[in-house]
Amino acid sequence: MLNTNDWADFCLNDLFEISAGKYYYADEYESGVTPYITASAINNGIAKRINLQPDFKGNAITTGKVGCTAFYQKEAFCATSDVNIFVAKKFKMTPNIGVFITSIINFSENYKWTYGRQCRQQNSKRIIIKLPKALDENGNPLLNINSNYNPHGYVPDFQFMEDYMAIILNDNENSSIGRTLKTKNISGNQKIETSDWQEFYLHKLFDITMGNGIDSNKTTDFDPKINYVSRDSKGNGVVGFIDKMEGEETFPAGAMTVALGGSFLGSCFIQKKPFYTAQNVAVMKEKVTLSIFTKLFISSLVRHECKVKYLAFGRELNSHIRKDFTIKLPVIKDENGFVRDEEKVFSEDGYLPDWQLMESIVTDLPYGDRI
């Protein structure tokens, strides 16, 4: 718990230049690189990227007027008229200060605004939040009447915000999230050589079952223990956390799920915890032990395979996943060419998937070292 007793009230209008965004009709732009911010509460408010020149510089805070959801924007951007833009005045904004103030705005304002009561530009100007106030060397509040941050002359303690966030982001053992956010690998756009990859039936590589098929209406969450995986492309497919159900068997952590139909057909995830599934979710259990990296590799290929050959509400996966669904994988070779497996466990032609190679491809990716 933070000690906020000594914090002071600051009006956003005294900290920021506040303006509203400018709406562009769909026929005015095509897709591009400039973030187009809307009142959305997800993905940093970015609905799409468009090909217009940015109207606003980066290093600003945006809020959507429906729920006053605040985000820190690092890039230059365009924003719809449903968005208010906060540009620092009289102080130097940094990503850390931006994220700190963003947190405070969300904490103190989100619940006050709804679709029926929207936070427009004028409303934003009247928002008052509490921030730590700067102290002088004697521990008395630093006063600066000219800065007009606060009627009493208090000044926000920007250094505190900077330091506080730095501790959270710090890359050391004690920081709860800092470490997970850093990767040593860098992104590369190398083409992967796939010409000698071989085709495998998915059902030869995995034991595939059709899941629990639990209707979400039947689920309860009084004392939830089990993840509930449905046909979704977000949140690892997990749409709920529910009670144990009599007579339903959970699937183990490490098994993979595939959405067989619906808008997110082909969404394939590795589940971290034991789980149940909704209808039209297949579960894949590996036949030989595979690392999380190898499975991530395969899940990308399952998704890739679904882009063209299968179609939501048309050619759905149900009748294919255990029959003729195939992916191409790198296979083990030696100086004599392909190594063949007499038992033909994975392939009629005796090819052996090169699990090790798949793993190393994934571990070399950005954040692959953080999993």
Added chain:
Amino acid sequence: MNRFEIIEKIGAQHHTGNTESGEFSYPTALKSIGKNIKDYQKGNSGKNHQYLDIRFENERLAILVETKNKFSKWGKAKIQKQLQDYVRYEKAYSDKRIVAILAETDGDDVWVWYGQSVIIDDDHKIEEETILKSFEEYEEICFGKVNDKIKVIDSIKTLNEKLHSDGVHEKLRSQFVGTCLLALKNGLVYENVKETLNPKTGKNIKPEGVVINSIKDILEGLLTKGGSINKASKLAILNNKVLDDQDVQSLTYKELSDILKYIDINIVPYINDKNTAGQDLLNLFFTTFNKYVGKSDKNQAFTPDHICGFMSKVVGVNKNSRVLDPCCGSGAFLVRAMTDAMDDCETEDEREKVKQEQIFGIEYEEGAFGLSSTNMLIHGDGNSNVVQDSIFNRGKWVEDSNINVVLMNPPYNATKKFCDPNYTKNWKGNKKEDPSKGFHFVEWVASRVSPMCKMAVLLPMQAAIGTSADVKEFKKKMLDKYTLDAVFSLPVEIFYPGAAAVAVCMIFDLSQKHSKANKETFFGYYRDDKFTKRKGLGRIEMTDENGASLWVKTEEEWLDLYKNRKVVPGLSVMKKIDHKDEWLAEAFMETDYSNLTQMDFEQTVRDYYSYIIKDGEENA
């Protein structure tokens, strides 16, 4: 059964005595809430009884037990009167449902009363209750289980599918099933019906025709018995519009008797006045049915029953209330108000009076009017003063009715022809919908009821914010004459799956103008009613692991905050306001910074980073 055994049997954990001997002193109890027992004693009681032998309670039920050694040694009238006194004190003391019991200590005989009003006499005694039960069992009798409600909603869903496959049009379904329910409750025979000869025409009537005719007869009988005004027009709506509709007429005997049987088995058992769940269920049934009506009607904002109940409690409906709902729709407010008022009654005469003289409703739309009539009939009439008309034609009628409680949920986007003609004549030519967002209905009604009246109204959030000129004007008009007592911000999807409007509940005290009252208004941030959305079923109550409703506790908390004007960060705030202010808790409520934790920052960082990582950068 001795006293100790009685306490053990019903449940020692619920036993509440406030004297050393473990008895319950009503003078002490009433004093603790600022009431004087003298106001509730009747001169004719003979000796004024004040100490109840054993009292049990939880947050919604009170069980009163008076013990006698042997009933045969006492005058029956005398001890029943004594118990009646306790019931009266209990009603003055708490809002709870009551089970009243006379129990023998030298024998095992018990006499039990519960249900609406709790009138202690031989007629109202529950004959089948001959042994003591546990607190939980009595609670179940009085409230039913939440699960039952969900079961009924499921049944209604199935019934809807049945009606769909039998070709009964969506528009007819609620009214048709309501009519069937009413007929079944009043002894309709539908099984093994044979073809009969029509005595008038000499032609054969098929069995399905016979059943339809008996439904009509039952309806007519009920309306005649109730002494209903405009009986003819009600009958016309119920018969011609529904029973004579081709969709209903063309049902085969098998289809018809199947439907009736389904309703008889799955719905009728849950509707009785001993059980509050019963009242809820019927409203539930109408709202559930109306979920399936076509798109054009989707915008209707049927007030959910638990909100009706809450509002009725906020304004304190009792046996002296004269309640008006000028836009009564399917009658949810009226049914609630009627049952609440009847719960407060002590004699059959009082009950009759409530039903006949104290419930007033107006509804413009024919279909809804039919529903409200049926709804009231199912709850034991009280439809006598429900009329079909525009409220703006009924000024005199409202004035003469001496109303002291108004519960209403006016249309928020009424088209011109539904609005006050005196208001619409000043509209600009292009205006099509009520720019006051329903406020002008409220102001119109307020000006025609008694100044002693309390008003609880639902309005859309825009009416509380008041950005438009018309809303501003009506906010000012209201405060110029009346006091804004409280405003509750209600759950966001309160009408789901109906209208998407966000509603607030405003409470007005009409006795004086706002500036004169010069007091702070109570603002409740009542966003979480512990209901959850279920696909195809609408919003339903959540329960704890024991199946007990979470709404019960929530409602109690909401009422307590309001009645005792408590300020709790995140839930309520008191504020002096004028017409220019936003009438909303969220505008004034302070954020409780003592809850701020590092997690709030971490979440922001995680969100921010996930966007950065997703967009293809590292280590931003």
